[in-house]
Amino acid sequence: MAKNIWVFCEQRDGEIQNVALELLGVAHELAEKTNEKVNAVLLGHNVKDKAQMLIAHGADGVYVVDDENLEKFVTEPYAQAITHIAKKYEPNVILFGATSIGRDLAPRLSARLKTGLTADCTKLEMDEEGNLFMTRPAFGGNLFATIICPDSRPQMSTVRPGVMKKLEADASRAGEVVVEALEWDTSKFAVTVLEEVKAEKAEANIEDAKILVSCGRGVKNLESAQELASKLHGTVSASRTLVDAGLVDHARQVGQTGKTVRPEAYLAFGISGAIQHLAGMEESEFIVAVNTDKNAPIFKVANLGIVADAEAVFKNLNKLL
Ligand SMILES: Cc1cc2nc3c(=O)[nH]c(=O)nc-3n(C[C@H](O)[C@H](O)[C@H](O)COP(=O)(O)OP(=O)(O)OC[C@H]3O[C@@H](n4cnc5c(N)ncnc54)[C@H](O)[C@@H]3O)c2cc1C
Incomplete structure (x- = not known):
């Protein structure tokens, strides 16, 4: 049976993004309803040492895939990595930040797992049976729609950065770090990053x-x-x-x-x-x-x-x- 609440913890150049910590905060609240665990998913290269920070911010455990294929974000290797662990452990919920990376990766994963995805949520609630109520603005923001995904698991949602509240970091929190390896299907790797050019003007954050x-x-x-x-x-x-x-x-x-x-x-x-x-x-x-x-x-x-x-x-x- 599908169980536990997962958070895709986005990192860029090894830096955990704020939205990941915010999602761990809301995942923690949701998990209290069902007594499930909060698991962080950390994908990248040379990122394993960030797992403790995710635990301090509310993760009970962290699944890490640390591989040079994940050095830079490219959709296919990231999709393969997260599909592999999601199929293996069958989470009840997977949350992503509604960032350019989350908006790219989450639909791939939901298609591969044959489940639904609610994009751009502004509120998440859980009932005792583990059903997730995903609320997002609809019709130009004039009303809010609450969407459920009763027939398939995991229940998936992207959540806008800045909406949820992160927990205070607690360095004394303990959690299990599970390092996963997988057999890559490199025949599907159609994109290679040749060079990364940073925008000259730093985007206002x-x-x-x-x-x-x-x-x-x-x-x-x-x-x-x-x-x-x-x-x-x-x-x-x-x-x-x-x-x-x-x-x-x-x-x-x-x-x-x-x-x-x-x-x-x-x-x-x-x-x-x-x-x-x-x-x-x-x-x-x-x-x-x-x-x-x-x-x-x-x-x-x-x-x-x-x-x-x-x-x-x-x-x-x-x-x-
Ligand atoms: C699908 C959709 C998505 C949208 N998304 C967004 C969005 O992401 N963000 C967003 O902001 N809007 C968005 N809008 C637009 C939104 O509906 C409003 O039109 C917009 O927010 C109005 O901007 P405003 O308050 O600056 O201007 P106005 O509504 O024109 O208000 C100007 C205000 O300034 C006051 N004012 C005038 N002179 C002075 C002065 N000298 N000193 C002090 N106050 C003064 C006026 O009393 C008035 O209250 C969206 C609309 C749609 C349909």
């Missing part, structure tokens, strides 16, 4: 920022926002309006078609609070909204609301700090 100074249509001067963000050691993010206008890079967009963020402080300037925007930030720990319209919907999710002109608030704060 708004998901990891502790403070976001987020700007919407009501912000006329992005330089003031940038100045405030620098003074607060934060990062500038934006609503889709500014991204569509070509004023801000898409990597900084918050919301349903952008990124989901959960910073310690989300400072929303001139953002109305459309449902598609809220979907990406309402789990922030502390929300400050600045808007000239006292009826703007953003104030419904704000911990602190300031009815004022964005530029005036920028000016005053930048002078004070």
Whole structure:
């Protein structure tokens, strides 16, 4: 019988990605319902020593495939590795981050295991029988659909980065590390990575920022926002309006078609609070909204609301700090 909750723990250049730790956090919560174990799946080359970090963040055990075929992410070898261990151990659930890698790998695996996959989930719940309730925005974010996968196992889902909460690391946690080897079918390796060229401009990583100074249509001067963000050691993010206008890079967009963020402080300037925007930030720990319209919907999710002109608030704060 299928059992246990697996998390595909994405690493890039040997660095475990935040979303993996967030998924271990939610997997831990789900596992409490059914008394199942949380297992991390770690694929890569020379990555075995990262297993302890995954245990500290909530994994009861780690399956590792450490092989030079997994040095760089290429779909086929990664798909072969995870298919091999999933067929061998038959997990009840497998979770992936909804990243470019997770979105590539998870559908391959679900097709090979002949099971379903719910993409881009924002909420996961489990009943006592081990059925997973996977909730995701639907119809342009106007409603949320909860999807179940009653007839096949594993139940699979990708989850957006920044949505779930990671556990505090506990170095005293113990867990079993199982190293798996497999016979590769190299005849299927159609892609070889010849060279890796990093994008010149580092992508803004708004998901990891502790403070976001987020700007919407009501912000006329992005330089003031940038100045405030620098003074607060934060990062500038934006609503889709500014991204569509070509004023801000898409990597900084918050919301349903952008990124989901959960910073310690989300400072929303001139953002109305459309449902598609809220979907990406309402789990922030502390929300400050600045808007000239006292009826703007953003104030419904704000911990602190300031009815004022964005530029005036920028000016005053930048002078004070
Ligand atoms: C399928 C779909 C996906 C979408 N995905 C996203 C997404 O990922 N992210 C996203 O953000 N949106 C998304 N949208 C768009 C979303 O519906 C809204 O249109 C958008 O969020 C509005 O951006 P805004 O708040 O900057 O602009 P507006 O809604 O125009 O709001 C501007 C606000 O600024 C205030 N304001 C004006 N002047 C000032 C001033 N001087 N000082 C202070 N405040 C001022 C106004 O009172 C107003 O509340 C999506 C829409 C669809 C249909």
